[in-house]
Amino acid sequence: MNFKHLVSLSHSLASNGFLCLRFTCKSLNLPYRVKAYRVMWDYLKSLEFTIKRIFVGGRSMGSRAATALARQLSDESEDAVQGIICLSFPLHPPAQTNAQRQRTEDLRGLPEHMPVLFVSGTEDCMCDRVLFDDMIKDMKAQVEVFWLRGGSHGLTVKGRTDDSVLDEVNAQVITWINKQGI
Numbered sequence: 646m647n648f649k650h651l652v653s654l655s656h657s658l659a660s661n662g663f664l665c666l667r668f669t670c671k672s673l674n675l676p677y678r679v680k681a682y683r684v685m686w687d688y689l690k691s692l693e694f695t696i697k698r699i700f701v702g703g704r705s706m707g708s709r710a711a712t713a714l715a716r717q718l719s720d721e722s723e724d725a726v727q728g729i730i731c732l733s734f735p736l737h738p739p740a741q742t743n744a745q746r747q748r749t750e751d752l753r754g755l756p757e758h759m760p761v762l763f764v765s766g767t768e769d770c771m772c773d774r775v776l777f778d779d780m781i782k783d784m785k786a787q788v789e790v791f792w793l794r795g796g797s798h799g800l801t802v803k804g805r806t807d808d809s810v811l812d813e814v815n816a817q818v819i820t821w822i823n824k825q826g827i
Contacts (some may be wrong), residue, residue, distance in 0.1 A: 649807060650732060650800055650814065657815035663822065664696065672708070673826060678710035679717075686714060702730030705771075705798070709735065712751045712761075719756050728760040728825050730818055731771055733798050735771040736780065742773050755786035762789050762821045764814055766796020791817045 651667060658665040671679040682701065689696055696704075701711040708731035718725035737750055742820065755761065765772045774792075781788050793814065795802040802810050 648704060650811060652781070653811040654818060658822075661819050668717075672758075672794060673706065674705065675709060675713070676731060678706065679713045680823045682710050683712040683717070686718070688807070698727045698825075699725075700725055700728045700825075702732065705735050706730040708732060709748065712755070715759065716751045719759060723756070723758065726759070728762065728822070729755075730821075731761065731763045732814070733765060733769060733772070733800060734763055735778055735798070736773065738772060739770045742776055746781050749780050749783070750784060752780065752786070753783050755784065757785045757787070760785040760789070760821075760825055761786050762791070762818065764791045764793065764800070764817060766793045766798065766800055766802070768795055769798045780793050 655665040655667050666685065668681070668685055670678045672678060672681075682703075686699075686701075689699065702708060703711040706748055708729075711729055711754070712731065712734075715726045715729050738741070752761070763777075767774065777790075781790070791814075793800060793802065793810065795804075795809070800810060800814060801807065
């Protein structure tokens with residue numbers, strides 16, 4: 646939860662006028678995380694004011710949970726989620742590129758109207774770029790990808806300060822959200 650990237654992104658979103666709700670989910674169990682995301686979704690919907698445009702997202706396994714939730718919600722209501730932000734989507738475990746198919750089921754099941762932003766590093770050991778590009782071809786959703794040059798799975802880049810990387814990633818996310826018509 647307190648990854649520098651998530652803290653920085655939430656501050657950047659708030660500075661640009663977006664309400665951002667962050668929460669911690671320490672379990673490595675994906676179904677548990679999806680349930681936690683659903684609890685937060687239900688909480689947002691229970692508030693006494695209406696939030697009209699909601700994007701979900703996460704980092705690494707959190708992006709898998711956000712995608713699973715978005716898929717579930719899109720089955721319930723076409724306009725429930727306006728988009729998904731996936732930071733360092735873990736397409737496969739490190740050095741296990743054969744496991745990628747099981748991690749893309751929810752992505753492949755997203756509807757055509759769902760915009761998805763992927764932010765991944767070109768050196769991410771959990772996201773082989775060739776496999777990733779093939780996976781995108783199987784998706785119906787509207788996909789945009791930002792490849793962070795030299796970026797690792799943790800979105801760090803050798804020879805660059807964390808702040809410069811954070812600023813670049815945050816700018817990409819804010820620009821993408823704004824393009825979605827908010």
